[in-house]
Amino acid sequence: MKWDLAAFAQPLCQFLALELTPAIPVIGGVLFLFVLGTLLRTSFSDPGVLPRATPDEAADLERQIDVANGSTGYRPPPRTKEVVINGQTVKLKYCFTCKIFRPPRASHCSLCDNCVERFDHHCPWVGNCVGRRNYRFFYMFILSLSFLTIFIFAFVITHIILRSHQHGFLKALKESPARYPFTKIGLSAFIAATALTNSTVVVCFFSIWSIVGLSGFHTYLIGSNQTTNEDIKGSWSSKRGKDNHNPYSHGNIFTNCCAALCGPLPPSLIDRRGFIQSGTPQLAPPTNGITMYGATQSQQSHMAATIPLLQQQSSEPVILTTSPENGVSLPGRNSLTLSGPCSSLPFGQPTPPTSTPSLSCHEATDMLPIHGHSHTHTHNHSHPLQEPVAHHHYLTPEEVPSPPGMLPCGSPHSHTMQAGFYNPASQDSLHEDSVRGLVKLSSV
């Protein structure tokens, strides 16, 4: 694959550098690196996960709710609180998984099994939720990707046009990487590279519509200070009511943009690099949230388990922590799988056809070892999981009884450990858990 890419890009770049200006491949390279950087940053930063409530807090809330309802024998209806923000009534929902009243604009992501502040959406291409803390990186990613796509498209077209002036149009399409026959790479490379040119044009063309469309959509959202979630539900649309307006908007587009993109970046509320102490009965404050991001960005599209961990008792020293927020260093495992779907095309453009398979069960083998943990799950995850249940049966033991992120760790090097800790002895308990999990889901 690598020789393919190099074999294609190199003559193209040389051609453009000679015919037009050397700045073109340089700009292309810089753009590409920028796209990659923002992608990694989006994938590996904490979107703004809200850690789960401590048992004391949960008990206190329950007590307050009981007092408010008047305790009865049966389970009360879904708990909501109403609050008036800037003249707009907003309903705060109680999250049964996290045992908190969700702040406004927060939402519980069933894929990550976490409440996320200012929840925008869960992006499978990025393999992470997009929320308060990584929205700007996501936006810059899609914006720069649109520029890159347009850039590539423009220059591939230019290349073909310039060649066609020399040879004639169809010949230009066939002959695009003209140097091949003279290098030692051979005929297959020549054919592959030609096909690559043509396919690049086609893919670019379709990508442009989708990516540029997405960028435009998010530009609109930023301008009106809405989240994708709110826009889809029409929370602030005037169709709902005459006085319905967005209470979070600052009034003018410019302020909204600045706030979203240049505003202060709150620090992570969860402790993502803490080690899980096996046998710790209660959390120590700094370890209130221990999370694990899916070890791979594309694989973990469902499994991006950023779950604050309260306690863990297991003998399996498995932890899959993600890289730090600046995205500079990647655990070795991540870089391996990074090359998966995203490298199917040159210039690393994510494409729907290739990314969708990554959402499927292929990575089951990687996921299973995570199960090597106990079921000291004090959280009754009754949160409904929709799609994961459908075709990821292995998700339920992870997500329902214990969050996938609950990986106990005994050694400091555990974050580089591969998935090899699946303990067959605990499979029965897993099965029990999964059954219990499914039963719980059905009761919701």
Added chain:
Amino acid sequence: MAETHSLQDMRQQAAVAAKVFLQRDYTIGTVCQFQTKFPSELETRIDKQQFEETVRTLNNLYAEAEKLGSQSYIEGCLACLTAYTVFLCMETHYEKVLKKIAKYIQEQNDKIYAPRGLLLTDPIERGLRVIEVTIFEDRSLTR
């Protein structure tokens, strides 16, 4: 021994009688603010004014952290231009204010709350959801 009233002594010797949680106040928006309503459990322990003053100061500090001003914009743009590597060298404004808050809470605990058998927990340790006030058993009652 009993006169030192240090936090470690308190934690070791005193038992936790109750915990009070001050929830977030969302009436302004998603900015981090806490309810200033005085909890009834603390009535016997501390002066209402004092407590509300503490909470109000905390609210102001959090508002300062999330303030949208020229300083935060400059910091944001600079960070973007340097591909966020600038945060390897310096702290974000928010983090600086969080440190200030931690210091403030520590100071309040030492001066005001510990002598009264109370302990404020920094909200950041509770995910900015609540201000947790731990009420220790009043040892003077047992004597």
